[in-house]
Amino acid sequence: MITRRTLLTGLGAGVALTALGTGMRSYNNNRAVAFARNPAKLPIPPLDKGRMEKGVRIFDLALQRGQSAFLPGSKTPTLGVNGAYLGPTLALNDGEQVQMRVTNKIGEPTTLHWHRLHIPAKADGGPHQIVEPGETWSPTFKIMQKASMFWYHPHLLHKTGLHAYMGMAGAMIVRDAQSSQLDLPSTYGVDDIPIVLQDKRFARNGQLIYSSSMHDRMMGMKGNVLLVNGAIAPRFTATTSKLRLRLLNGSNARTYNIGLADNRAFEIIAGDGSLLPVPVRHKRVLLSPGERAEIIVDVADGQTANLVTYPYKTTGGGRRGMMGGGMMGMMGDDNRRFGILKIDPSKQLKTSPAIPRRLVELPVLAESSASKTRRFVLDMGMGMGMMMGGGGGGFTVNGQEMDINRIDERVKLGATEIWEISNNSPMAHPFHIHDIQFRILDRDGKPPRGQETGLKDTVLVGGGETVRVIAKFEDFADPQRPYMYHCHILEHEDAGMMGQFTVEA
Numbered sequence: 436m437i438t439r440r441t442l443l444t445g446l447g448a449g450v451a452l453t454a455l456g457t458g459m460r461s462y463n464n465n466r467a468v469a470f471a472r473n474p475a476k477l478p479i480p481p482l483d484k485g486r487m488e489k490g491v492r493i494f495d496l497a498l499q500r501g502q503s504a505f506l507p508g509s510k511t512p513t514l515g516v517n518g519a520y521l522g523p524t525l526a527l528n529d530g531e532q533v534q535m536r537v538t539n540k541i542g543e544p545t546t547l548h549w550h551r552l553h554i555p556a557k558a559d560g561g562p563h564q565i566v567e568p569g570e571t572w573s574p575t576f577k578i579m580q581k582a583s584m585f586w587y588h589p590h591l592l593h594k595t596g597l598h599a600y601m602g603m604a605g606a607m608i609v610r611d612a613q614s615s616q617l618d619l620p621s622t623y624g625v626d627d628i629p630i631v632l633q634d635k636r637f638a639r640n641g642q643l644i645y646s647s648s649m650h651d652r653m654m655g656m657k658g659n660v661l662l663v664n665g666a667i668a669p670r671f672t673a674t675t676s677k678l679r680l681r682l683l684n685g686s687n688a689r690t691y692n693i694g695l696a697d698n699r700a701f702e703i704i705a706g707d708g709s710l711l712p713v714p715v716r717h718k719r720v721l722l723s724p725g726e727r728a729e730i731i732v733d734v735a736d737g738q739t740a741n742l743v744t745y746p747y748k749t750t751g752g753g754r755r756g757m758m759g760g761g762m763m764g765m766m767g768d769d770n771r772r773f774g775i776l777k778i779d780p781s782k783q784l785k786t787s788p789a790i791p792r793r794l795v796e797l798p799v800l801a802e803s804s805a806s807k808t809r810r811f812v813l814d815m816g817m818g819m820g821m822m823m824g825g826g827g828g829g830f831t832v833n834g835q836e837m838d839i840n841r842i843d844e845r846v847k848l849g850a851t852e853i854w855e856i857s858n859n860s861p862m863a864h865p866f867h868i869h870d871i872q873f874r875i876l877d878r879d880g881k882p883p884r885g886q887e888t889g890l891k892d893t894v895l896v897g898g899g900e901t902v903r904v905i906a907k908f909e910d911f912a913d914p915q916r917p918y919m920y921h922c923h924i925l926e927h928e929d930a931g932m933m934g935q936f937t938v939e940a
């Protein structure tokens with residue numbers, strides 16, 4: 436159980452973290468918006484290609500504390516990787532051997548997890564791979580991925596939410612031979628742009644508020660200011676007629692329904708872990724915490740394209756639940772609107788090639804090839820009581836809170852399995868599985884659409900909904916060291932909505 440005490444003492448000396456809950460007057464959103472009227476240029480995280488040593492690509496990553504200037508006239512203590520806030524974009528190539536040298540300079544234990552790289556469990560950077568202060572952790576592994584964007588973030592038991600919220604995260608872009616043949620925008624920072632979204636709540640002195648109120652533990656920590664690569668509603672000048680935006684929801688709890696303010700359509704070309712078989716033309720892309728999507732925005736008309744968030748309702752009717760329909764509705768909806776990015780086309784636009792109509796061939800996993808169906812029920816039953824002023828935890832998978840000393844599931848190496856994830860609560864949960872990429876079979880019996888047609892590692896399961904996914908558990912067996920599956924609302928993960936599985940020969 437997370438108590439207010441552990442939250443308050445969590446960061447030790449050095450970072451004055453305000454944890455006074457929703458009663459504390461936060462940084463006025465209007466002030467942030469007014470500030471954004473004079474918007475900053477979109478910061479582009481540096482592209483880190485590492486350095487080659489005996490055929491291994493080495494990345495030196497220092498986890499550190501720093502001060503960031505998000506708001507006028509105030510400095511915000513933050514965490515970052517090789518910088519004050521967020522970290523570099525790591526450039527990785529399929530088939531290459533890499534070593535991550537992670538040095539912990541934040542003065543307290545943490546971990547760094549490679550969100551859904553297919554690597555041995557001992558290299559995963561989950562709750563079992565703690566990096567003590569002053570230590571360097573150096574996992575070596577081979578990149579075995581389809582071209583896509585992945586990300587790294589902390590994964591310490593009970594502290595993931597806090598450490599990620601403070602900014603210790605970054606993107607990883609994997610390229611492969613097949614995708615390099617495609618005529619897609621791929622000049623980093625010019626027409627291929629990472630967009631890391633994190634919402635924050637600020638105290639009036641500029642410090643981040645990480646609240647321990649019942650409400651924020653239940654709903655997850657949501658902010659009222661959206662940072663886009665660390666800037667508020669920034670601008671970007673396009674020099675090409677098409678822009679590839681690689682969207683990463685690195686937020687603790689908030690799902691974004693992203694679109695253009697003038698309602699123009701864009702092409703979705705990738706989901707979490709791969710390109711899509713074919714581009715999907717759409718006006719919105721829904722992104723829950725942990726999820727990624729790549730979109731191609733066309734600005735050939737010379738008009739400013741304003742990327743914003745729209746209100747949304749999650750799918751799923753909440754067929755069960757202890758609350759009335761109104762409450763369930765509220766828990767599935769989000770009506771806050773944020774500006775994400777204003778794209779100004781320059782006068783002389785270079786014309787980008789047309790988007791290829793076919794992008795990638797993905798392996799087919801037939802349902803009949805599955806040897807087993809495992810069922811996972813997500814619940815927050817007691818948590819409801821908690822919000823109502825009672826006690827208890829109750830953020831569970833299959834009725835149990837995470838126990839780091841318990842292996843919940845044992846999967847046979849080489850097996851193809853169907854995992855059926857049912858949400859027994861009224862609130863949507865983004866369910867994430869380490870080690871594998873899955874395909875979505877169906878959502879309440881209906882086949883997936885749009886960005887969900889590629890390889891996935893995180894799927895939003897609406898209130899009362901059941902999603903079935905299929906995956907093959909290959910290559911890495913380790914009976915001792917588990918991988919995690921969990922809700923990617925980090926406060927839920929920290930409160931127990933997580934389990935452990937091993938892959939065994």
Ligand SMILES: [Cu+2]
Nearest residue numbers: 864922924927
């Ligand atoms: Cu959750």
